[in-house]
Amino acid sequence: MFENIIVKTPGKSYLNGLTTSNLGKPVFEPLLEQHKLYVEALEKCGVTVTQLPASEEFPDSTFVEDAAVLTSDFAVITNPGAESRNGEIKEIESVLKGFYDKFYYIKSPGTLDGGDVLQAENHFYIGISERTNPEGARQLKEILEQEGNEATIIPLKEFFHLKTGIAYLGDNRMVVAGEFINHPAFESYEKIIIDQEDEYSANCIRVNDYVIIPKGYEKTKRKFNEAGYKTIELEMSEVQKHDGGLSCLSLRF
Numbered sequence: 253m254f255e256n257i258i259v260k261t262p263g264k265s266y267l268n269g270l271t272t273s274n275l276g277k278p279v280f281e282p283l284l285e286q287h288k289l290y291v292e293a294l295e296k297c298g299v300t301v302t303q304l305p306a307s308e309e310f311p312d313s314t315f316v317e318d319a320a321v322l323t324s325d326f327a328v329i330t331n332p333g334a335e336s337r338n339g340e341i342k343e344i345e346s347v348l349k350g351f352y353d354k355f356y357y358i359k360s361p362g363t364l365d366g367g368d369v370l371q372a373e374n375h376f377y378i379g380i381s382e383r384t385n386p387e388g389a390r391q392l393k394e395i396l397e398q399e400g401n402e403a404t405i406i407p408l409k410e411f412f413h414l415k416t417g418i419a420y421l422g423d424n425r426m427v428v429a430g431e432f433i434n435h436p437a438f439e440s441y442e443k444i445i446i447d448q449e450d451e452y453s454a455n456c457i458r459v460n461d462y463v464i465i466p467k468g469y470e471k472t473k474r475k476f477n478e479a480g481y482k483t484i485e486l487e488m489s490e491v492q493k494h495d496g497g498l499s500c501l502s503l504r505f
Contacts, residue, residue, distance in 0.1 A: 253460055257299045258347060258503040262287055262314035263306030270312055270334055271494040272412065283490035287314070290501055293484045297459035299504075304347065310340050315500040317415075318365040318383075319344040321376075321392065322505040326354035328395055333363040333383030344503070351505070356395045362388035367413035367500055372420040375402040377437065379414030404437050415499050417451060421458045421481070429454035444475050452488075455497030457504070464498055 267278050294301050307313045312334070319341045321328040327348050329341050345355070358364045368379035369392065376396050378389045386405075393403040410431045411417040418438070419427040426438055429446040446454040453469035456476075463476050467485040476483050488498065 254297070254299050254504045256302065256351060256505055257294050257459075258302045258304065258316055258344075259287075259291055259294070259501060260304040260314050260316045261306045263308040263311070265308045265311040266314060266494070268311055269494050270336070273493055273495055275489075275493040278490040278493045286487055286490055287501070289486055290498075293462075293464055293486055294459060294502065296484065297462050297464075299459065302347065304343065307340075307343065310337065312337055312494070313340045313343075315367070315496055316340075316344060316503050317500045318367050320348060320503055321364075321366050321369045322348075322352075322503055323371070323399070323401075324505070326356060326399065327352040328356045328358065328392060330364040330366055331358040331360060331362060331388060333365055333381075333385065333388075358388050358391050361385070362391045364388035364392055365413060366503075367415050368408075370415055370418060370420060372426070372441075374400070375404070377414060377418075378403060378405050379411075380405060380407040381411075381413055383413070406435070406437055412495055413500075415455055416497065417446075417454050419454060419456050419458070419499070421463065425479075427454050427456060444479060446472060446475075452492060452497070455499055457498050457502075459504065466492075466498060 318332050329345050363385045365383040368381050368384040370377040380389050389405045396403040417429040418432045426441040427444045429451045450469045450472050453466050453472040456465045462484050463481045464484045466488040473483055
């Protein structure tokens with residue numbers, strides 16, 4: 253069960269943030285509305301939401317997930333792979349000191365984005381991507397294992413971040429798309445398989461009694477509902493334009 257979630261309001265500078273997509277430039281007012289509805293959906297899930305103000309100097313900072321990896325006992329402050337995002341960790345660390353006493357840090361030359369880290373109970377999967385390098389993954393694996401967890405490093409072939417194509421729902425059940433459908437690291441899990449045309453909806457989040465999914469993916473919604481989950485659908489168009497998904501917008505603990 254999650255009790256706390258941290259989010260951050262997007263600033264106008266978000267419109268000029270990093271992206272690899274060809275979906276067009278985000279529109280600010282719909283972006284703010286989508287973020288507002290995201291916060292309301294989280295509150296419906298029974299958590300306390302801490303909302304940080306916009307930081308115009310960091311265009312991508314609304315994607316707070318990348319700045320930290322959180323467990324029940326400790327926090328790991330990352331070293332984001334995009335140089336323009338390194339300064340984001342200062343605010344996140346400061347806020348997290350209100351919740352955690354134990355901290356670890358990913359140090360250069362290691363880089364790590366939180367979007368490349370998936371927790372399934374006490375097993376963590378760490379993706380090596382354009383933003384997370386082998387040294388950053390190694391450092392996190394070492395930290396996690398010394399704290400009694402398991403960790404598996406997975407070089408990515410297709411997806412931007414690990415959690416772009418996979419989510420853990422609890423109860424030994426994974427949502428998988430693309431390169432993860434037949435990946436040997438996940439063969440022990442029961443799987444909800446997302447079709448290629450619906451891959452964006454693989455980035456979903458289980459928050460207590462609900463699974464929050466992007467709007468417009470009826471086949472995905474039906475699979476979740478048939479598996480017994482209550483779903484909340486959210487429009488994510490302006491977030492998707494900058495490679496973002498539902499998990500990117502919050503730190504959940």
